[in-house]
Amino acid sequence: MLEIKNLHVKLEDEDKQILKGLNLTVETGKVHAIMGPNGSGKSTLSYVLSGRDGYEVTDGSATMDGFDLLEAETEERAAEGLFLAFQYPVEIPGVSNMTFLRTALNAQRKARGEDEMSATDFLKMVREKAKSLKIDADMLKRPVNMGFSGGEKKRNEILQMAVLEPKMCILDETDSGLDVDAMKLVSDGVNALRSEGRSFLVITHYQRLLDHIVPDVVHIMADGRIIKTGGPELALEVEKNGYADLLAEHA
Amino acid sequence: MGIARAQLKQLKQDALAQRQPVLSMPEGGEWISAARKDAAARLDGMGLPTRRDEYWKYTRPDALTSAEPVAASMDGAAHSPVFDGIEQLKIVFVDGVFNADASDDLALEGVEISRLADAAAADIHWAKDIYGVLETRGQTPVERPLATLNTAYANDGLVIRATGTAAKPIHVMYERTSETSDVILHHVVKVEEGASVTLLETGAAGARGNTVTEVSVADKAAFHHVRSQGRDHNRQLLTHMFAQLGEESTFKSFTLTPQGVMTRNECILELTGDDAIAHVAGALMADGKDVHQDDTIFITHDAVNCESRQVFKKVLSNGATGVFQGKILVKQGAQKTDGYQISQSLLLDEDSQFLAKPELEIYADDVACSHGSTSGAIDDDALYYLRARGVPKRKAQDLLVLAFLAEAVDEIEAEDLREAILTRIRIWLDLEDDL
Ligand SMILES: Nc1ncnc2c1ncn2[C@@H]1O[C@H](COP(=O)(O)OP(=O)(O)OP(=O)(O)O)[C@@H](O)[C@H]1O
Numbered sequence: 001m002l003e004i005k006n007l008h009v010k011l012e013d014e015d016k017q018i019l020k021g022l023n024l025t026v027e028t029g030k031v032h033a034i035m036g037p038n039g040s041g042k043s044t045l046s047y048v049l050s051g052r053d054g055y056e057v058t059d060g061s062a063t064m065d066g067f068d069l070l071e072a073e074t075e076e077r078a079a080e081g082l083f084l085a086f087q088y089p090v091e092i093p094g095v096s097n098m099t100f101l102r103t104a105l106n107a108q109r110k111a112r113g114e115d116e117m118s119a120t121d122f123l124k125m126v127r128e129k130a131k132s133l134k135i136d137a138d139m140l141k142r143p144v145n146m147g148f149s150g151g152e153k154k155r156n157e158i159l160q161m162a163v164l165e166p167k168m169c170i171l172d173e174t175d176s177g178l179d180v181d182a183m184k185l186v187s188d189g190v191n192a193l194r195s196e197g198r199s200f201l202v203i204t205h206y207q208r209l210l211d212h213i214v215p216d217v218v219h220i221m222a223d224g225r226i227i228k229t230g231g232p233e234l235a236l237e238v239e240k241n242g243y244a245d246l247l248a249e250h251a
Numbered sequence: 252m253g254i255a256r257a258q259l260k261q262l263k264q265d266a267l268a269q270r271q272p273v274l275s276m277p278e279g280g281e282w283i284s285a286a287r288k289d290a291a292a293r294l295d296g297m298g299l300p301t302r303r304d305e306y307w308k309y310t311r312p313d314a315l316t317s318a319e320p321v322a323a324s325m326d327g328a329a330h331s332p333v334f335d336g337i338e339q340l341k342i343v344f345v346d347g348v349f350n351a352d353a354s355d356d357l358a359l360e361g362v363e364i365s366r367l368a369d370a371a372a373a374d375i376h377w378a379k380d381i382y383g384v385l386e387t388r389g390q391t392p393v394e395r396p397l398a399t400l401n402t403a404y405a406n407d408g409l410v411i412r413a414t415g416t417a418a419k420p421i422h423v424m425y426e427r428t429s430e431t432s433d434v435i436l437h438h439v440v441k442v443e444e445g446a447s448v449t450l451l452e453t454g455a456a457g458a459r460g461n462t463v464t465e466v467s468v469a470d471k472a473a474f475h476h477v478r479s480q481g482r483d484h485n486r487q488l489l490t491h492m493f494a495q496l497g498e499e500s501t502f503k504s505f506t507l508t509p510q511g512v513m514t515r516n517e518c519i520l521e522l523t524g525d526d527a528i529a530h531v532a533g534a535l536m537a538d539g540k541d542v543h544q545d546d547t548i549f550i551t552h553d554a555v556n557c558e559s560r561q562v563f564k565k566v567l568s569n570g571a572t573g574v575f576q577g578k579i580l581v582k583q584g585a586q587k588t589d590g591y592q593i594s595q596s597l598l599l600d601e602d603s604q605f606l607a608k609p610e611l612e613i614y615a616d617d618v619a620c621s622h623g624s625t626s627g628a629i630d631d632d633a634l635y636y637l638r639a640r641g642v643p644k645r646k647a648q649d650l651l652v653l654a655f656l657a658e659a660v661d662e663i664e665a666e667d668l669r670e671a672i673l674t675r676i677r678i679w680l681d682l683e684d685d686l
């Protein structure tokens with residue numbers, strides 16, 4: 001599904017290299033987790049994959065089922081099935097959640113040459129999905145993420161994912177700021193979406209999330225590279241011992 | 252240093268000298284002839300604005316003061332069906348000429364409506380107490396000679412008296428078929444005690460239009476005004492709205508300006524009765540280097556416990572210019588005044604500009620007044636977020652533009668009118684309907 005080779009990324013405005021030869025392959029239908037110290041470049045990786053301005057790819061490639069992600073516009077990547085649940089979801093005054101979701105869904109459908117979804121079907125679908133994430137009608141009417149609590153924003157990201165049904169989902173610290181119940185809710189939401197054709201890349205600092213969303217593969221990222229790859233036990237090791245040993249081992 | 256007073260005065264006289272010869276005072280009954288002659292005399296004293304005038308610092312008056320209008324192509328002059336879904340009494344002026352066939356009967360429950368041309372034929376008319384009177388009051392402390400010119404030379408318009416609750420809004424539709432029509436229209440609205448009426452306006456009055464509306468809102472009366480100005484790019488439009496507000500009265504006006512090389516909307520309000528409320532709002536969609544729009548507001552608080560609110564939002568792109576001059580004057584004794592003013596621009600590129608001059612002048616000590624003016628670009632994070640969800644850049648930008656303008660549109664009280672304006676903005680932005 002996702003194939004990243006020797007990815008080098010620097011800041012556009014600064015002479016600062018952040019990703020330094022990153023290799024990563026996520027197979028179709030699998031859940032991969034990335035853990036790593038603060039500042040190691042996890043969010044940067046997700047931003048570069050989705051096409052945020054401000055970064056410059058100096059070497060390497062990233063493809064999704066053969067589709068060259070790095071060459072495409074942000075919206076084209078989304079229509080192709082890439083989804084990023086933001087570490088810091090953005091507030092948009094004046095645009096209701098509903099309008100946002102509908103515009104996004106229909107734009108993606110249009111880009112794929114599909115018919116737009118009727119207003120009635122859309123409302124029904126969103127209400128159902130919102131309900132299972134405990135997002136009420138009032139939140140749907142409110143402007144995107146405005147006045148949402150940290151946990152509500154994260155739930156809203158998962159709702160967007162559920163509505164858009166992407167094939168490659170990147171979750172950047174979706175667990176941070178969630179209480180125990182919300183963590184369960186969000187995990188259930190993610191697990192419900194797990195399927196043969198859909199892959200996940202879950203960025204997290206905590207083993208706790210991985211108790212709920214059990215990964216197939218765990219990667220450790222440090223200083224812009226994947227330094228170790230293993231099974232779920234790797235996450236447990238980090239939880240217990242921190243990164244010191246792994247970093248020392250790598251150095 | 253400005254130029255010498257005498258020199259400026261001469262420039263103003265020169266401007267009048269080029270404009271006046273092509274104007275002729277219409278025939279009329281005693282009351283209006285007196286008002287017109289008075290206006291002509293006042294105009295002689297004032298001259299016409301020039302670009303050296305402080306009050307016209309940001310907007311060149313040349314196109315409004317030349318003898319003949321600059322020809323305005325018909326591009327975009329097709330009438331926009333903004334209020335089509337609204338139950339209304341429709342009154343049509345084509346290039347400033349009343350069109351009886353296209354208009355509804357001027358009969359509406361709660362209101363008396365006639366043409367100014369008809370009212371002018373009488374020797375005595377109630378409009379005498381308003382026509383040119385509110386305009387005259389609005390000449391201090393700043394002169395507005397083009398409104399005076401209008402009072403002197405307008406030959407038609409509407410004379411509206413609301414005696415109860417108007418059964419439906421009155422919609423004045425300005426259509427244009429000529430590239431050179433030079434239109435001067437003057438409306439008088441009297442809202443009697445406890446009465447209420449809504450005035451809608453759409454279109455540009457002419458290739459060049461100069462309209463004045465004088466509104467007297469009596470105690471406990473309400474006047475609502477929503478307009479969408481001509482989207483025809485080359486028309487030149489100047490509007491003046493003069494209003495005087497009685498006790499516990501309400502005045503709310505909203506203007507949507509789409510495009511136009513020259514639009515200046517002046518709104519001069521005087522709150523003379525206690526507990527009155529005045530709201531003025533505007534939304535501008537300006538795209539193109541020759542687009543120029545100006546909102547000039549002057550609100551005078553001369554009574555206790557009144558509220559005034561100004562909310563202006565301008566979206567500017569490809570070199571367009573937006574101007575806002577807004578003043579709140581709180582006179583001595585106008586205690587408990589609540590005055591609010593915000594003007595904001597969304598600059599979609601670096602070629603566009605927003606020129607703002609917000610002013611407060613306060614002579615009472617127990618008041619709460621605030622004003623703010625901002626200029627900003629599209630929020631990059633919001634744009635990226637929308638695009639990351641699959642919304643194409645252009646559409647994402649339009650959604651953010653709509654959200655920005657909606658804050659001004661929200662000032663419209665009636666939901667159906669608010670929706671009508673939002674729908675029009677969505678159509679112009681090519682966005683689908685909201686849910
Ligand atoms: N736009 C930027 N300007 C300056 N520095 C940046 C920018 N984007 C990223 N960086 C820097 O790049 C490094 C990687 O940041 P990134 O956000 O990708 O880390 P992370 O692994 O997601 O960290 P965390 O676990 O704290 O979320 C950090 O040192 C960060 O300060």
Ligand SMILES: [Mg+2]
Binds near residue numbers: 042044087
């Ligand atoms: Mg991060």
